Amino acid sequence: MVQPTAFLAPIIHSLSISELEILPCALLVVNGEGKITSLLKDVNPNEARHILDRLNFPGIKINVLGPGRFLIPGFIDTHNHAPQWAQRGLGQGMHILDWLDTITFPNEARFQDPACARRIYASCVDGFLRQGVTTASYYGSVHGEATRILADICLEKGQRALVGKCNMSRNAPDFYRDASVEQSLRVTEECIAHIRSADPGGQLVRPVLTPRFAISCDDELLRGLGRIAAREPDLPIQTHFNEAEQEMQATRGLFPQFDSEADLYEHFGLLGPRSILAHCCYVTEYEMERLRALGCGVAHCPVSNMTVGGGFMAAPVREFLRRGIKVGLGTDSGGGFSSSILDAMRQAMIASHAREVMSKGQDKGLRIAEVFCLATLGGAQVCSLEDGVGNFVVGKDFDALVVGTQGGDQGIMTMVEEHDSLETVFEKFVMTGDDRNILEVYVQGRLVKPSCDEGAVKH
Amino acid sequence: MVQPTAFLAPIIHSLSISELEILPCALLVVNGEGKITSLLKDVNPNEARHILDRLNFPGIKINVLGPGRFLIPGFIDTHNHAPQWAQRGLGQGMHILDWLDTITFPNEARFQDPACARRIYASCVDGFLRQGVTTASYYGSVHGEATRILADICLEKGQRALVGKCNMSRNAPDFYRDASVEQSLRVTEECIAHIRSADPGGQLVRPVLTPRFAISCDDELLRGLGRIAAREPDLPIQTHFNEAEQEMQATRGLFPQFDSEADLYEHFGLLGPRSILAHCCYVTEYEMERLRALGCGVAHCPVSNMTVGGGFMAAPVREFLRRGIKVGLGTDSGGGFSSSILDAMRQAMIASHAREVMSKGQDKGLRIAEVFCLATLGGAQVCSLEDGVGNFVVGKDFDALVVGTQGGDQGIMTMVEEHDSLETVFEKFVMTGDDRNILEVYVQGRLVKPSCDEGAVKH
Numbered sequence: 001m002v003q004p005t006a007f008l009a010p011i012i013h014s015l016s017i018s019e020l021e022i023l024p025c026a027l028l029v030v031n032g033e034g035k036i037t038s039l040l041k042d043v044n045p046n047e048a049r050h051i052l053d054r055l056n057f058p059g060i061k062i063n064v065l066g067p068g069r070f071l072i073p074g075f076i077d078t079h080n081h082a083p084q085w086a087q088r089g090l091g092q093g094m095h096i097l098d099w100l101d102t103i104t105f106p107n108e109a110r111f112q113d114p115a116c117a118r119r120i121y122a123s124c125v126d127g128f129l130r131q132g133v134t135t136a137s138y139y140g141s142v143h144g145e146a147t148r149i150l151a152d153i154c155l156e157k158g159q160r161a162l163v164g165k166c167n168m169s170r171n172a173p174d175f176y177r178d179a180s181v182e183q184s185l186r187v188t189e190e191c192i193a194h195i196r197s198a199d200p201g202g203q204l205v206r207p208v209l210t211p212r213f214a215i216s217c218d219d220e221l222l223r224g225l226g227r228i229a230a231r232e233p234d235l236p237i238q239t240h241f242n243e244a245e246q247e248m249q250a251t252r253g254l255f256p257q258f259d260s261e262a263d264l265y266e267h268f269g270l271l272g273p274r275s276i277l278a279h280c281c282y283v284t285e286y287e288m289e290r291l292r293a294l295g296c297g298v299a300h301c302p303v304s305n306m307t308v309g310g311g312f313m314a315a316p317v318r319e320f321l322r323r324g325i326k327v328g329l330g331t332d333s334g335g336g337f338s339s340s341i342l343d344a345m346r347q348a349m350i351a352s353h354a355r356e357v358m359s360k361g362q363d364k365g366l367r368i369a370e371v372f373c374l375a376t377l378g379g380a381q382v383c384s385l386e387d388g389v390g391n392f393v394v395g396k397d398f399d400a401l402v403v404g405t406q407g408g409d410q411g412i413m414t415m416v417e418e419h420d421s422l423e424t425v426f427e428k429f430v431m432t433g434d435d436r437n438i439l440e441v442y443v444q445g446r447l448v449k450p451s452c453d454e455g456a457v458k459h
Numbered sequence: 460m461v462q463p464t465a466f467l468a469p470i471i472h473s474l475s476i477s478e479l480e481i482l483p484c485a486l487l488v489v490n491g492e493g494k495i496t497s498l499l500k501d502v503n504p505n506e507a508r509h510i511l512d513r514l515n516f517p518g519i520k521i522n523v524l525g526p527g528r529f530l531i532p533g534f535i536d537t538h539n540h541a542p543q544w545a546q547r548g549l550g551q552g553m554h555i556l557d558w559l560d561t562i563t564f565p566n567e568a569r570f571q572d573p574a575c576a577r578r579i580y581a582s583c584v585d586g587f588l589r590q591g592v593t594t595a596s597y598y599g600s601v602h603g604e605a606t607r608i609l610a611d612i613c614l615e616k617g618q619r620a621l622v623g624k625c626n627m628s629r630n631a632p633d634f635y636r637d638a639s640v641e642q643s644l645r646v647t648e649e650c651i652a653h654i655r656s657a658d659p660g661g662q663l664v665r666p667v668l669t670p671r672f673a674i675s676c677d678d679e680l681l682r683g684l685g686r687i688a689a690r691e692p693d694l695p696i697q698t699h700f701n702e703a704e705q706e707m708q709a710t711r712g713l714f715p716q717f718d719s720e721a722d723l724y725e726h727f728g729l730l731g732p733r734s735i736l737a738h739c740c741y742v743t744e745y746e747m748e749r750l751r752a753l754g755c756g757v758a759h760c761p762v763s764n765m766t767v768g769g770g771f772m773a774a775p776v777r778e779f780l781r782r783g784i785k786v787g788l789g790t791d792s793g794g795g796f797s798s799s800i801l802d803a804m805r806q807a808m809i810a811s812h813a814r815e816v817m818s819k820g821q822d823k824g825l826r827i828a829e830v831f832c833l834a835t836l837g838g839a840q841v842c843s844l845e846d847g848v849g850n851f852v853v854g855k856d857f858d859a860l861v862v863g864t865q866g867g868d869q870g871i872m873t874m875v876e877e878h879d880s881l882e883t884v885f886e887k888f889v890m891t892g893d894d895r896n897i898l899e900v901y902v903q904g905r906l907v908k909p910s911c912d913e914g915a916v917k918h
Contacts, residue, residue, distance in 0.1 A: 088874065088887070088890065088891045089886055089889070089891040090883065092886070092890065093824050093826060127874075306812055306813070307812065312824070337805065338891070339872065347809075349551060350766060353552070353765055368551055411870075411895070413798065415544060415545045415547065415579075415586075427551070431548025431796040432547045432548040432798075434893065435870070
């Protein structure tokens with residue numbers, strides 16, 4: 001339970017990919033369960049109290065946002081490797097499989113040690129909350145205990161999350177892979193059970209099936225995960241999909257019976273509306289059509305696609321949107337050097353401009369309003385959480401950021417001027433802001449932004 | 460005069476594009492004139508005082524950097540529009556001429572008002588110093604008084620700068636262009652004289668000839684600027700060069716007698732070793748060879764090239780380097796949404812990866828050590844300042860940043876671990892750091908980083 005609160009504030013949120021709603025003076029009411037019960041437009045500040053009385057919230061605290069401040073929905077990071085938090089920025093320019101072998105597997109292997117998991121996951125979750133990520137879909141390491149620790153930390157710190165134990169039974173070093181298919185599946189079930197017992201209603205944290213990618217999973221493991229998926233129709237599934245040429249070639253070598261990764265994952269029962277497919281950089285016409293028909297979601301990770309992983313090409317987002325395929329943004333931290341969804345939004349625009357050139361102008365670049373939708377409502381759709389979060393529709397949970405654009409004491413770089421419209425201030429925030437502009441972070445109505453003095457960055 | 464100081468610290472700087480020198484424990488001495496008089500490698504902390512005595516610096520203060528800290532040369536921003544500080548982030552995805560007409564010219568026209576210039580330029584210079592830009596090559600607005608104010612503010616705040624009054628006699632709105640060629644040249648001369656009188660030795664701030672681009676300058680104006688350049692062989696020259704297709708096409712229409720922008724600017728005496736050519740996104744074999752033969756410098760601005768301006772393609776930097784053409788980095792703030800050279804470094808890597816794909820692997824992507832060189836030594840070469848700054852060679856001025864990678868109280872996002880090597884810590888800073896990692900900024904031995912509580916961001 002939280003304290004019911006009303007916000008009298010400028011509000012900006014996406015109603016759809018083509019509809020950004022900008023409300024200069026709205027009244028938003030959050031009840032004791034952290035749910036949005038009202039969103040009223042064009043409210044005169046003088047009548048707010050009267051309206052709240054009529055809404056049966058007498059005496060409710062009214063949070064009036066000051067100059068240059070506004071409310072937006074929390075950011076949703078649809079693709080995030082929690083154990084890579086401390087390796088962000090390393091291995092630039094490497095191709096995917098080399099980067100895994102040289103940098104990533106040795107790093108993730110350390111999460112065998114619960115103390116390491118506790119230290120780095122606490123910093124990771126604090127770090128993402130500070131940057132306004134109210135929901136993250138996390139890949140854990142291969143380890144059961146570390147993955148349970150990650151889920152516990154998300155719950156404790158109040159971050160909404162999907163948390164998955166990473167499945168990998170082959171093509172990984174001896175020191176870092178599941179001992180057997182049986183063990184991989186058993187630990188997966190243990191993690192699912194733990195998370196459900198820690199958060200029985202799945203209010204905040206939920207399990208997610210996480211086969212790393214087909215290269216690291218043999219047929220038997222994929223079949224076993226497919227059986228769990230069939231038994232649990234609400235369990236989300238995440239994996240890497242058509243990320244890079246090196247990866248796609250290796251996959252074809254291991255699974256010559258399939259013409260595409262779409263057919264491969266579909267065969268094992270892992271492709272459907274609850275599938276979160278990271279990257280999708282190279283997608284054939286056939287696969288595009290399968291993703292659409294099956295209702296899969298794409299976790300677009302432009303930062304890592306353009307730097308680590310190889311291929312150096314990001315997903316054809318405009319084409320996905322044209323076909324009605326769900327798209328959200330992922331930091332892919334730490335393959336992506338940045339853990340900021342704001343950076344992901346900017347890089348999504350940049351990558352879309354490169355796609356515009358490649359398509360000779362046919363696939364127009366993404367606009368600010370569009371990448372903002374991907375970062376919020378689109379991400380909610382990809383994580384199958386759109387009934388609960390993603391914008392400020394009445395009935396959803398209040399996952400929100402109070403954005404500030406003025407104030408030297410916080411080192412804010414955004415420069416707003418008196419004559420700037422709310423839309424201009426918003427654009428300046430999206431393009432020039434950072435975590436210092438994100439003054440407050442709410443998940444389910446609970447204030448969760450850690451201050452700089454505690455947690456996150458004390459290492 | 461400054462207090463002579465010795466630094467006992469890890470030091471990282473570029474000796475050339477292919478040589479990054481990493482010194483885990485070096486002793487660097489700065490004399491009372493802010494010049495580096497010694498740089499000794501592998502100094503045992505216990506013997507530092509003794510060495511300083513022998514160097515004739517008895518009693519000198521020794522600045523011992525703490526854990527996770529190191530010294531690097533100050534960043535050099537080779538292309539920066541000071542009057543666009545408050546418009547950063549606006550006009551995303553627009554083509555260059557539309558962006559100028561809609562967003563930029565109306566904004567820059569405001570600098571007719573000296574109060575506006577004082578307010579925004581103070582914030583701008585503080586903002587760049589905070590981010591470690593010790594040298595900037597600034598385009599001012601078209602106005603003489605505002606440009607003189609910019610130079611004065613750089614001097615007062617201690618930023619090394621080239622400052623130029625923007626020349627534009629045509630193809631700009633009535634409310635924002637030079638009244639005549641005669642006036643354009645006269646105001647240019649006045650600004651040159653003012654800057655030379657304010658900083659007689661050009662120790663910190665120097666004038667730079669700044670024809671915006673050929674589209675905004677008729678033959679007579681270019682000829683007049685060429686005359687000034689001929690009279691003043693040490694005066695640097697900056698302009699936009701082959702930035703975008705829309706711009707190149709318009710230039711060809713206005714100057715049909717020239718086959719290329721290289722021929723055009725050379726004809727008017729504006730192309731040579733002191734020319735700072737912003738962008739150079741599309742350069743023919745012929746032009747590439749002219750730039751090399753004439754010794755021109757390229758201000759590579761990957762952030763703006765990929766977002767605003769059109770073309771959405773950045774310069775072929777690998778090819779420039781292969782030919783020995785000087786290359787530095789520019790934020791191109793505000794066409795570039797980011798005012799951070801760290802962002803420019805990352806985006807330079809990303810743009811180079813796109814070029815690698817386009818060249819089918821021939822033009823390899825840029826590595827961290829290379830973009831770091833562009834941001835420091837390369838920038839110094841482009842600005843013809845390499846004898847004075849760019850690295851820590853003895854005899855140069857001490858323009859330097861103290862980088863910190865630990866410390867939650869500053870909100871530092873970089874996560875460094877105990878076992879990280881100095882090189883790893885450096886890579887984490889370059890890829891995941893921001894202005895909060897830049898703890899101290901020195902220009903000519905003077906500490907110039909403004910604190911968050913004053914200046915920069917109080918608007």
